[in-house]
Amino acid sequence: MxxxxxxxxxxxxxxxxxxxxxxxxxxxxxxxxxxxxxxYTSVRPLHFEVLEITTAGTHTITIPDWCTHVAAILVGGGGGGGKWRANSTTGQGGNRGEGRVLDLAVTPGTLTLALTVGAGGGAGASNYPGGTGGSTTLLGASAPGGSGGSSSGSPLAGQEDTLPIDPKVVPLTDGQTQFFIGPSGKTYGEAGQRGGGGSGGNSELTKPSAPGGDGWARIWMWNRDPRT
Structure with a gap:
């Protein structure tokens, strides 16, 4: 019936x-x-929380007691731009920080996670390359920082890029399939942002080089029904 x-x-x-x-x-x-x-037509969380951390340094992430899964995007700091000392040759822009995607099961009751967000590399002094960006790390995984641009070379602009994301690995992105690393510095003295590389410079032309952008992390915390 x-x-x-x-x-x-x-x-x-x-x-x-x-x-x-x-x-x-x-x-x-x-x-x-x-x-x-x-x-189940799709795997949907019962509870979720999303954090984004963009300040360089060490951070403590508090895990809610309902959390069973953690996914994260980690981006290292961008490299600083190099600086040339003579003629019209410019320093090279810094490289972007690398990106990593994590999908982790968390034992319920885990209280905290330690996150380190890498700083952007410093701007190069006259006739020196830019500094290397710091690594962004979480639970033993690391997204290395970008290398600094050489003291001479091209392009002037720092590097930027996209980081592809599989929605099956990282949920709750509303269909977003990539995240942006950058923007980079594109003109003299323009710093990178969000892991982008800083621009190159030239001493004789009094054109400053620029630092890379600090790295960042986005962290998703959620649980699922035990039958999924």
Whole structure:
């Protein structure tokens, strides 16, 4: 006999709780062979929190007691631009920081995670390359900083790039499939941002080089229904 509510046959019903266990709100639950079954059209979290940290240095991330999974994007600091001392030759722009994507299972009750965000590399002095950016690290994983630009060479602009993201690995991105590392410094004296490289410079032309952008991290924390 089909399930009836108020005398009408019901083929399916959407619930927020089944047998005292939370189900994913909005997913389809059907009555099958004497029990409720949940049909998951996608893996959706019951709880989630997203943090973005853009300040260089050491940070303590507090893990909520409901969290079972952590995903993160790590980007190292951008390299500083190099600086040439004579004629019209310019220093080379710094390289972008590298990116890493993490997908981690977390034991419930884990209290904190230690995150280090790498600083951007310093601008090169006359006839010197730019400094290397610092690494951004979390749970033993590391996104190295970009190398500094050489004291002479091209391009003047620092490096920037995109970091591809698999939505199956990192949820809650609303369909976003890539994140941007940068922008970089593109003219004399323009610093990189968010892991982008700083611009090159020239002493004789009194054109300053520029530092790379500090790295950054975005951290997703969520849990899933145990049946997924």
């Amino acid at each position: 089909p399930l009836q509510i108020d005398g009408k046959n019901v083929g399916e019903i959407r619930l927020a709780q089944i047998d005292g266990t939370l189900a994913v709100m909005g997913e389809t639950c059907v009555w099958d062979s004497g029990e409720w079954r949940t049909i």
